[in-house]
Amino acid sequence: MGPRDTGRWARKETAAVVATVRTVLRQPGPERDSVVQSLKAAGAAIAAWALAGWWLQAPMALLAPWTALALVDATVYRSLRAGLRQLAVILLGTLTAAAALSLTRGDTLAAMALALPPLVLVGTYRRLGTQGIYGATTALFVITATSTSSAEIGHRLLETGIGAVIGIAVNAFVLPPVHLRNAGDQLLRLPRDTGRLLRDLAQGVKGEWTAEQALDWHDEARRVEETLRYVRDARRHAEESSRLNPGLRLRRARSAQPPPALDARWSAAVDHLRAVTRTLATLGQGDNPLRSPGNDFFADWARLAETLAVLCEREYEALARREPSAPYVLEPRAVPEEVRVAYEALDASFRGLSGTGAVPAGELLAETRQLLRALVSEVPREVGR
Known part of the structure; x- marks a missing residue:
């Protein structure tokens, strides 16, 4: 990546931020939800440390905020599921580390060599998800503490349990995440973004x-x-938000979810x-062997792009x-007259081309025709009103 590419990337990322x-700051949505979840995770970690490290004076209080931070997840259901997994994985890591220390008579290096390989391998098991790695990291904590007493092992489990309870409780009862509207927000x-890009394209191709x-x-x-991928992720989160979430009881009306048919239509577009x-x-x-279709063709294409925008x-x-509570209703819609006229003009312009300029023009015509079909095949009923 050269200096020019780096500068372009930096400008785009800064604009996105x-x-x-x-x-x-202006409106509710996924971005604000992410900020809220981040603040909740930080608050849960602080509360867990205050309880385990400051009040109970636990010998390895780090486990409590570490666990709480990880368990403020995207949904309450995920927090509970991740909490149970994490407790099981940490228990496995603690017992494996204790056994390794016992077999090696307290030799830290030998205990690591004995305990870490199987724990790292177990952590790759896909059903454990992101919690799998916690078995190996817990074993590192226990081994470096060089203690195999049942009291120390009990402390590790207690500290982890404190963090898990606080993390799950904060996620469930402090502004519990409800993603029912997020799929619609992303949709x-x-x-909006497709229309903006089409207008940019139409303006750009009119010149050089x-x-x-x-x-x-x-x-x-x-x-x-x-963004289309975010829609699918948001729909999956919305399904999980309906499970074990007290926040749903605080909403008088539940947001309707966009049907998968809209995903398919926008995926094609x-x-x-x-x-x-x-x-x-x-x-x-600059090294392209094909000739440009010419200004006349691009003028007609820009006109069609503007109608699609x-x-x-x-x-x-x-x-x-x-x-938000109104259902999404799909029905076919005819091609608007201005779109049909613009497409016919572009098609006539293409037929007048010859030579290598007709190749990219044909590609643009074919892809734009398919884009048009995707945009008018099925749309929410409200669009036609």
């Missing part, structure tokens, strides 16, 4: 664009694709949008106005 901070970003600008467009398309930006990025390269903006506005 600033945008995230503004979102946190709302897809038409650089290879760096084309790469920026392609990066933005990949960011939109990441994002795929074709990314293909469009990839073709433009290829055309922007309007479709995205209308859907964004409709989804933003929808009541």
